[in-house]
Amino acid sequence: GAGVSQSPRYKVAKRGQDVALRCDPISGHVSLFWYQQALGQGPEFLTYFQNEAQLDKSGLPSDRFFAERPEGSVSTLKIQRTQQEDSAVYLCASSFDPRSPLHFGNGTRLTVT
């Protein structure tokens, strides 16, 4: 079946612009995570949803970052007033339940110029 789908694949934004990154998890997956991966680093946790509830947003770097999953399926990560340090790959992952292995999408590479 289809895996986790993320769009756009690449995004170039000028400093100060707002961006929205989309994640379509595997159908039926309850858990959804967003991770940020800087060049040469492992993914770092941003936020977690269980269905539509955002249970942990402790990894969001600042209040410019906002995530939602209003119907418990598709999720959007929004970054306001982008800064150069926001340049990274943003990965979405989903799992059937909190104790199942995570399935990752291929990410959105954000470049802020």
Add this chain to the structure above:
Amino acid sequence: GESVGLHLPTLSVQEGDNSIINCAYSNSASDYFIWYKQESGKGPQFIIDIRSNMDKRQGQRVTVLLNKTVKHLSLQIAATQPGDSAVYFCAETNLGGTSYGKLTFGQGTILTVHP
């Protein structure tokens, strides 16, 4: 393709050799560990997992060893193939209680397999 891991540890092997990738994890409370493979331009791909009540687990061509005393994890790949070339990450979490399995990733190791 993109250049990932300019400062990551590297392991270079010949096709057919066995590979061993090591990882030191940080949290003694972690009870679930996963190895992921990440190819250039792609997301991490699940390889194998192990729970803390085990010391060893085998999959197809891969074996994971866990040493909780020294907080060390290793991934062994048998008969390494060029398609195994990628960055390998270990990840840890705690599945107990109300935890939801938030993963903490290690630094990563670049594996290059030469034909």
